[in-house]
Amino acid sequence: MRLLVLGGTEFVGRAVVEAALGRGWEVTVFHRGRHRPPPGVRSLHGDRTAPGGLAALAADGGAWDAVVDTWSAAPRAVHEAARLLSGRAGRYVYVSSRSVYAWPVPAGAGEDAPLVEGAAADAAASDYARDKRGGELAAVAAFGTGGSLLVRAGLILGPYENVGRLPWWLTRIARGGPVLAPGPRELAVQLIDVRDLAAWLLTAVERELGGPFDLVGPPGHTTMGELLEACVRVTGADAELRWYEPEVILDAGIAPWTELPVWVPPGGEAYDAMHRADVSRALATGLVCRPVEETVADTWRWLTGIGGVAPRRPDRTGAGLDPGVEARVLAGGGGVAGTTPGEGASDD
Structure with missing residues (x-):
């Protein structure tokens, strides 16, 4: 074609x-x-x-x-x-x-x-x-x-990302040490690997599909825990995720989605809009989503291959949490340890 x-x-x-x-x-x-x-x-x-x-x-x-x-x-x-x-x-x-x-x-x-x-x-x-x-x-x-x-x-991640979401998490976790992780750990998130989007799009062209299609992974395809724990594993960093309840994060004045990319606290309109979409139409027409571990690993491989600094679209503001704000929340205690270096998730 x-x-x-x-x-x-x-x-x-x-x-x-x-x-x-x-x-x-x-x-x-x-x-x-x-x-x-x-x-x-x-x-x-x-x-x-x-x-x-x-x-x-x-x-x-x-x-x-x-x-x-x-x-x-x-x-x-x-x-x-x-x-x-x-x-x-x-x-x-x-x-x-x-x-x-x-x-x-x-x-x-x-x-x-x-x-x-x-x-x-x-x-x-x-x-x-x-x-x-x-x-x-x-x-x-x-x-x-x-x-x-x-x-x-919906939320698109993967190699070549120029918005700064997954690259920010990978860069932050690669620095090591305690990491403010927005909970709950089992919070379901909807995302799609850019390559899965591309594959579905081209197949839709071949099939001559028309009209609107919501395109993002199905609800529950992954969680905040799986996403951030994958970042720890692929970077090999000496990092420890410290999970905080949404109320603690919001009370600290931290903005969901922008200062903590991907994350939106459950139970509100923003979470329903961003992470609870019905994508049955796309699934019925061939959408297949790879494991989040693969998305994270390939993004890290790409990011390190270009020197560790991701490109940034000029029309998008910077994403990520100020280190000083993170340090202040971590110093206040209250987080629950989730992943230690070289291990999977623990329930302590």
């Missing part, structure tokens, strides 16, 4: 490109040239945010079985690209987000949950949820419901 990826040099786009090449597909990437794409692709250069930024794509005259677009800012870029390619591609795959659902998102919500109002195609960037919904609407306007595939991703 012939695939065009708009971007294709970082995180999700790169994972899609590598997976497509692994299937023997012909891959073209359209990007700004800031990062080198994987070997074996054909490159076109342009900046979608600049006047005339699609000129190289317009002049190329190529045709593709599918286009993959991961754009996250103002939907104008999706609108213009989709209109340009509507007669030259079989379908348009837009990697969206579960953030497009109207708040509060009830536990067990699926693709039929209420949506936010999408930003207009000609609007400037507004907020992430409205921009992503605007991108969806732009794709559907150009390719129709059947010709557009809306991949509403």
